[in-house]
Amino acid sequence: MDRQILQERLAALIASTPVGERLPSEPKLAKQLGVSRATLREAMRVFETQGLVWRRQGVGTFVARPAQVLESGLEVLESIERMAERIGLPVTMGELHVQVQSASRSVANVLQLEPGASIVHVARVILVEDRPAAYLEDMVPEGYLTVEEVNGYFTGSVLDLLLRRESPPLGSSRCEINSVAAESAVARALNIQRGDAVLRFVSLLYTVDGKPIDYSLSYFLPGYFRFHVVRRVS
Amino acid sequence: MDRQILQERLAALIASTPVGERLPSEPKLAKQLGVSRATLREAMRVFETQGLVWRRQGVGTFVARPAQVLESGLEVLESIERMAERIGLPVTMGELHVQVQSASRSVANVLQLEPGASIVHVARVILVEDRPAAYLEDMVPEGYLTVEEVNGYFTGSVLDLLLRRESPPLGSSRCEINSVAAESAVARALNIQRGDAVLRFVSLLYTVDGKPIDYSLSYFLPGYFRFHVVRRVS
């Protein structure tokens, strides 16, 4: 059995088990899923780390909360478009600007490039019911992304584009969360007043071997999206 | 060896290994740490889930990024006071209000209580260099927290108080992130204008068996604190 399949089946099991209920014992579950106890335990450790289940020696493994909560959290990197699709919110893309720029000093520094290196800059507005809800900027070193690629296949998400071409394999993203007053460019794009409160994500996406590949700024108008994160104790 | 010790030693090893470098092979590392390969793999799976390391069959295990990044992220539940202490930011507590209230319908609903049940309401302002930086509200069902306890030992953090008394054991917290315009009470507490942008966390803390124990609203002025979260792929 594939590892991913195992994780999904376990997630389904956890989701379908009432909170507080005990899961089948490890030997039974391992036999039922057709894997060894060691493999099952390793997979279960992931859910334990995420606070979904809770194990106690001599007693059993219990469901702490439904898996659904996590699936929509910030822990998993997901494009706005896929998130909207999942929750059934119809979004469209307005005003798209794609161009090749030379990186400024600060951007080059963040992306670990030489100052002046070519980057592809993608900026667009996300519309919900034809009203601006988010403004997204992505900066990707040229070579990982081409202007033609964006103009050809673009559905609104740079992340989905990078995920589709499986090389380089993506690792994780570090996302800093702020509340800022909208500067003029952002205010214009979102059709709000300068100085209005917007939620800003500053994200840096890394490949598995730690190279930054996408520096993005996301501005969200309050109300359209709900973001959350599950925080574990110790 | 204790599980926590093992995790800490592994975290130290990862932190002291340059990004991109290979870790010792599993058999060697297991022997070196005095645990079996199965146990080591289970522990390592935690770091893999968090995007700290990256394993590839037939090749090895590699460090994806330094552990330090995660340690200050939102994934781990930590009080503002401890976070400030860790980054060397001197904070003090201003205006503390503690009182027993009867829960409103919405609060009772969130905390899974009968409407009108008694809750302990704690509100205080966090000062950085004698200037307001955050406004925190906690609502805890009576029984988990007493007014005397707060007035006696309080250092500014309800979370630390709940952590100190080890029963009930805490599980995880779900934190929703918003950017909102400050309402009048918050604006007054933080000494800002009504309508100014503040970052708001709405958190619900659960025990390991899934009972809500602390409903908290946190308002942060931009600039004093930096919050981030690591998002993993798929």
Next chain:
DNA sequence: CCGCTGTCAATTGTCTGACAACCCATTAAG
């Protein structure tokens, strides 16, 4: 009847040894 204690089965935590799958460098063959 109540409370205490020892016993026992069930469950998770860990260990051992082994094999499979995979990757990479080296070597051999063409």
Next chain:
DNA sequence: CTTAATGGGTTGTCAGACAATTGACAGCGG
């Protein structure tokens, strides 16, 4: 020079076993 085979090293998985812990239950004494 190019290509195929090979072998060592690494992670992925497995089966079986034992240790540690827990909760329930029977038995006993008061």
